[in-house]
Amino acid sequence: MALFSDSSAADAAGQADGLPRARASAVGIDGAKVAGFVREALEAGLDLHAVMLHRDGHVAVDAAWWPYRTDTPRVMHSVAKSVTACAIGLALAEKRFALTDKVVSFFPEHLPSVVDDKLAAMTVEDLLTMRTGHAAETSGALWRGSDESWIAKFFGIPITHPPGGAYVYTSAASYMLAAILSRTTGQTLHDYLKPRLFEPLGITGETWDIGSDGINPGGNGLTFKPVDLLKLGALHAQNGVWNGQRLLPADWVARATRAHSEGGYGYHWVVRPDGSYSALGLFVQMATVFPEAGATLVVVGAIDGSEKIAPFIDRWMPQAFDGGSPQGDAALDAALADLHHTRPLNSVRANTPRLVDGVTYRLEDNLVGARTVRVDFQPDACVFTLVDASGEHAITAGRQTWIAGVTDMPGRDLHHGYALQGARVLAGAEQVNETTTRLTWIFPDTAFRDTVWCRFEGERLTLTRTVNVNSSALAWPELTGTAERSLEQK
Template sequence: MSDSFSDRAVEPSALLSGTALDGLTRAKPSSMGVDADAIVAFLNDVEAANLDMHALMIHRNGHVVTEAWRWPYRAERPRNLHSVAKSFTACAIGLALEEGHFRLDDKVVSFFPEALPEVVDDRLAAMTIEDLLTMRVGHETTTSGARWRGMGTSWTEAFFRIPLAGQPGGAFLYTSAASYMLSALLSRATGETLHDYLKPRLLEPLGITGETWDVGPDGINPGGNGLWAKTADLLKLGILHAQNGVWEGKRLLPAAWVADATRSHVESGRYGYHWWTHPDGAYSARGVFVQLAVVFPEHGATLAITGAIKGSAKLLPLIDRYFPAAFDAASKDGADARLEAKIVEWQKEDAPVAWKEGYLRQPQPKGTIDGSGVRRFAMEPNAQGIEELQFEFTDSECTFRLTDADGPHVIVAGLGRWIETPNEMPGSDLHHNYHLRGSPVVARACWLDASRLQMTWIFAETAFRDTIVCEFSENKLVFKREVNINSGALQHDDVTGTLRA
């Protein structure tokens, strides 16, 4: 049964009261030496640049001083953190080294003799755990998580068959294959998945709960991606490192490991052990489409951000403009109140975000196929394998059904309002190759004019937002689907159908 999002919506002020949920204490920015006006200016600049930022949390000196979530993203929702998972993986490697499971100079091939090719290249034989950590494995090309998610055979065997172009320990090449192999060898050395290994040692002590980590064909967590956790959990990863591995008086990570992991180990001066390094001494955990934790160790501060932004290079200059300067500037009278007012506006459903402009104008109340009954369209052969599309309208809802070889898939969209339901739709090729079945989708439909129905599907635990336009003409339908952001295609080819009798 559909669930009206407007009936479940959390008031903006309630989003600021998550202390009991995430275990972090709150304080006014000014009380922690943070200039709230600088945060307001940062948010204004993000809006002016039309950057789709979904959440912001700022922590300093033991307290969360700012937190805000764009609608419909919320504090309690898990989030696909993409390559931020790599920095969690680095923690597991640091702990396993401390426990003596392996050494940095151990050879990768020594862990998987059964998965090696018949002839092992000398360069492959020389590859070490440290080479994996620093992304200096000598691979010819990068491997994205999206590529491997579409592969049902052994990822471990696939790793050893990636062509080499150079000597391990040489040139830097960012590749999720290295992170996967770190997870695989940790599992081989400890007998546990990366996730299970981290849970009692790091996740539970940090108060991270409800997280999930995908598992590949070999029963191994990908290491470089596939981790779903809350924005506060991303923040906690940064806080732990800002505090040199200590959490609530207990050491969770060796101090020496934190120092080594967050300093550059490559000639370009930008990468440590699965952490990105910055010229000013800051460092960051980064995921595609800007899932981001930036640590300012000299200021005892951490920023956590999630969004749908194509490349951190678009956001990092704005962060550099205001941080860490905001931690050195004195707050002016009323700055905290100005920030609170800004956040209230920022979190409203009708906040001024570029993608919502189509909904801010008055939509048509009715369209060509409104009314009682069901309209079914037989679709012409197409690359998506769509066999039939069906529409059923009430006064307040549009039930949309897509049928392919796997059967029917349904989304219920509110007419002029948003409805949240578990997602059933296919379309992983538009979503960085993630299958989002069961993930919450917030959906709305409106008539752009008498013949064009538009639906928006917001996958609220991800960066993805699909826009669907259905063009009706007599007994014909043209179905168009596109996504806001992706590592691959941003739209499907149009699909044409004919009304069934």
């Protein structure tokens, strides 16, 4: 269901996540304006996966396009930063440390042999506002998977400007906030927040990666549901109060969500000139709060840059809170009518699958470390198996209907550094022409969708793998291989 009345589906959704549902018009939302936002974003080619809208204690829009859902886990990337900010606000209220405390004071064992004046001057607040004095960003993908101390890595980053000055976005600052919290509380960031934030909000099943120092990264690595992201935004829209219980200090919410630099950055919240503010993750995992309207918009997708969705939010959303009508509800119903339309799988007739079925191809040396590939064609499925130094990895794709499975198929370099171990995957196989099979792997808990082209020509296989969005490479180098036994034996 995308819009809600007194239906059993709406009741079931509300019972599952604890959020009451309502029609958009019932909470003063113009559904026609929301429909305009969705329609124009899709017409512009933006890959929306889910949209949710909350106001006056009710979810008015809960929309997810096939095969995505709002009630299943999602890798949220830098949304984690805004969650980390909640922990810092709570720890400050508990007097665990102060905004003016120096970062070097917490980790004497990790300091370089010479601590210059700029490093010595950096404070907790400088980390929160991303005014560390660093010259460039340190992406979360850069340290992910490293066994070295990330704290020591942070202290090794050159400081070129006095801290507290220029704003430079960097996940390294968020990591150090998590490290400071762990040092002063004796708990991981995740464990600290569990009883203070996650449990009161009814957030369950969330996970948070652990870095080499036994510390949650702070700036990334958090996986929870889109509806949980909605709760984070709604909590701030309600000035830190949830179901009558104060979870965050009101003064903290106010300070965290106002700009502290020309870059429009708060305390790990992105603040916009109109006063709205966002928890924002890579590829647009976003909760935007409109404080004057008391409303929260969640957008989850696979979009290369939030600047691509921002014009549509600006055009449609502020005026969407001027009041609703049954006609607006009907317009939104119509805009969301095709949410669950399954993408069809289309194949041409070809002999190639029969000829190459079960043949192992020995790959030439390549940069991704793949050794062999085998494709097994079954009447209704296609099993792709790749072998590398870590072992055998397989995905079963449906030839008539999509097949859901779990995989550890390598591809960290295409997925912003995430290995996706035990990842859910939805896979489909299509015969494009006489020589080419196309595999599509959708990882519904992420923004990523991979396309693999297998071209069989005689004894040779040419393999191309691409991804829809990424922070770096969008494709593997082309892989080529030779059949280990002659196809004439088939």
